[in-house]
Amino acid sequence: MSLLPNVSNFRFIVTPFTRFYSKTEKTNSNLLKLLKTMPKEPKHIAEAQKQRLRIKQKNSKFAPGKVTVQILGTGAKGAPRSVYLFSDQSRYLFNCGEGTQRLAHEHKTKLAKLEHIFITHPVWRNIGGLPGTALTIQDVGVPQIILHGPVELNELFPATRRFVVIRDLKIKMADCSENSCFVDNVMTVKYVWLTRTLPEETDKAIQVGTENNDATTSTKSKNRSSRKRSSSRHRNESEIFEDNTDYYAHERKKKRSKSRTQSQNPTESGTRTIQETAPSVTQTILKECKEMDLSICYICQLQPRPGTLNLNKCVQKGVPPGPLLGKLKNGETVTLANGTVVKSSEVCEPDDPGPIFIVVDCPSPEHLESLVNNPELKKHQKYATSDGDVACLVIHFTTKEIMLLPEYKEWMDNFPLSTEHIPVNELNSCMGSIAVHRIQHKLNMLSSDFFPLLHEKGTPFLDEDIDNHQSKKQKFDKEEMDKIKTDCAALLKISSRHVGGLSSYHLRPRKGFDSTSHINLDPLEYTGETMSLEEFPEALKTLQQQLVSSKTSLSSRDFPKILFLGTGSCIPNKTRNTSGILLQTSETKNILLDCGEGTCGQILRFFGPDKGDRILANIDAIYISHLHADHHIGLIGVLQARKKALDKLNIDRSPLHLFAPKQIMTWLNFYDKYFESIEDEYVLVANGEIVLNNTILAKSTKNGIQESLDLKDISTCLVKHCPNAFGVALVHKDGYKVTYSGDTMPSEQLVELGRNSDLLIHEATMEDELETEAIIKLHSTTSQAIQIGKDMQAKHVILTHFSQRYAKLPRFNDNFADNVTIAFDNMQVRLDELPLVPLLYPALKIMFAEHYEELEHKTLKRQLRAERLALAETS
Structure with a gap:
């Protein structure tokens, strides 16, 4: 007996959205009762916060005995820029690029003790991971986080509040005025400002509104700076409005006035709460900040500690x-x-006065004068009055291009040879993850066509595995990496470090640089784990025979190809990133379907840095299904990477077409106006203007867009998820049709939109036994997604957007037919090859047997619990 309601004919109607969907929908009283009585907030967060505060109060009187700097994100191409400082008491993060939270999850970095985040320069490569990291640390019970950095950061979370829901975490902004300090029991941090000093001939141009001249993300290339915008772009630019839509209304408490009132009152000296409502910094100040282009360096000194007793x-x-x-x-x-x-x-051992380390970010040549002449920084170079004042470590977030400049190298030469230098930029090549390679090597055993080995070569193989992988061309290129190290040392003319993932520098006790924690790939271990499974070798042999015999009957078109960049929901884990799908319609035409955090990094990891640039340059359109963060927070990173790739390849290409809910412009306009210029990289086509059978966009305009994308048609429909959520169908000029659901419950409108599709890509967040939870979260189960494919008579169905409880493999059921495919991250499949993928499932179930048995066990426990509850109600 089960308490799960029969929802086969259920039609959507949750009160906050009744105006959004048809008024003819009928109320399901059982669901409304469930929504009314379900807990509104996870109880574990409050208890975790109390425990955290108790520990903090206990330890706050003592300077820690162990302090280590860890390079969490190396800054390699496609990798985040982030440095983690941890002690046996507190944690601190310096910069937070896209993908930081994913690496922290994989390497078990304890974010529960994180209290302060220091941002050097407010550009996307430094702040792109902040929204996701904030959600993660909120969930592990961190009560409060303090941001340090330029004043623009004060507006980041208010600007994202519609799609980054901060409920239980107070976010405060430190007062980072020039030459002021932050002090706690771990260290003292001095803020040092770097500002632009412009040549006289450019001053006038800057004053009248010349663009921010960021060396790597905001500079306009000469051959593309005068691109003309389309008439539709001008229309959309005039539609400036505040998007007050609540995209998480179905998950929010109705009243939170108490917490909001508390959050608006400062509680600590030197900090101010980032308000949830009106912006706290005026637009005029923000404009001035962008023009000043402030970057903050941090001079950090550990608190002195008495010598230990011998x-x-x-x-x-x-x-x-x-x-x-x-x-x-x-x-x-x-x-x-x-x-x-x-x-x-x-x-007693000698007292430890506290070593000094410096975090520096010189974002452009115009900041160099401010850097090299700064008196505070000079105090810790060779001009220091005592040995204790000399910096033992300098962490460089400065870009590789700026580090190549003679002025910067000369500034570095002014540190004594005892100072270690660690670049966190593209001088490094390791992207920091083992897990993505581990699962890809395992899946590659099943099919090298569907699961090719990743072309990120910066993560080294163990020495004993190099020769065994020469045939697969995936060995760690020692000569190439030795050259990088040599170039780095020659560039800096001083002791310098080419760092791998998780490189560390021990500040206390003073042990210096530690490379023993470097990550290495061990393919023999990964494949050996699988081959040792009792039934796997025979299953693999059978699979290979089936693939060979089945391929002969299939056509061999190279395109279209579908590459899954992210197949998980909500937050990334180490094996499934958030939503992103690359549809390659030809060698030179790419369309991106959704763009979760880290999408750009996934592209570069899969293709490698060189081919990755070509893929990025050939993205002609990005489709955003709805405005939940896990579907669009990576958009800015992709726009910037595409622009940089075009500049590098010297290609003049039109702005890409951005198909998205028009409400996305509130966020994009804000970011463009107050942070970095991105408006010339895209032309908005509102999803609501190309709805099936109700197209508002001018026919000539739509035809022009479709022709540029080699499409016969692109149309959308509203689906049953949050407000302004859409599905999309694309019909290629070659005749095939691909439909993508975005996030949705079963939707009749999607069925009509995708009628007779060659491929339906549909979310399948929950297993069938979690149908009630799927209704609450406004998602689909696996059987519901498959049924939608049957209803629209789709030839093939690919399931994606799995709950992170299905990190390796979702649960199968009787509805899985020969035309149903399960998506994995870094799975690439041609449309003509889709009939082959279901052949992999028997081997997959053996490969991930332990994970699958755990899923089955949890399902059985839920069923037994439901039966006990039902029995109790009837007795």
């Missing part, structure tokens, strides 16, 4: 166990029973 020396001096040891440890002089006087300095 017990061996105490024994030699005859000090007995007991209270005298405590006095000596506290710096006191004691007299023993025999009259011997023992000084603390005689039995």
